[in-house]
Amino acid sequence: MFSPATGTSTGTSAGPSATGPSTGASFSSAGGASLAYTGPVNARTARKIACDADIIPVVLGGQGEILDLGRPQRLFTAKQRKALIARDQGCAFPACTMPAHWTEAHHIQPWSHGGTTSTDNGILLCSHHHHLIHQNEWTIQIPDRLPWFIPPPHLDPHQQPQRNHYWTLC
């Protein structure tokens, strides 16, 4: 199912696959990926890694032919990260107190789904909350250029939007 992590992909009968030549990672549409030094990882881990990595997706057909060469995934620039720090000040997840230098810039709308690398589509999250967001239970919206977190129904049946007020109290 997974191709060797050599920066190329052979595809599978289950559908096309994608590869990140600069990382040696191979991603499968069947779910999951194979990394050069660690081997197979599940789809959730693959998405989180792809969120932060500089990856040019190449979609290959079953015979290894190139079906699509994607746009480069750009990391947030230093200037964009400074803007995110100025806005979020630390992890933006409600009640989290993790300072900015321990956060990662997250694409709210994933790059793989057309999300841009812009401050309006970026947010600072600590590693714990970055993993949590990639589990797709919480959603993030920036209706007023400030991030709001919508909890899943099993945590709040009314799904009342929440913000992190810790940083505004400092």
Ligand SMILES: [Zn+2]
């Ligand atoms: Zn956090």
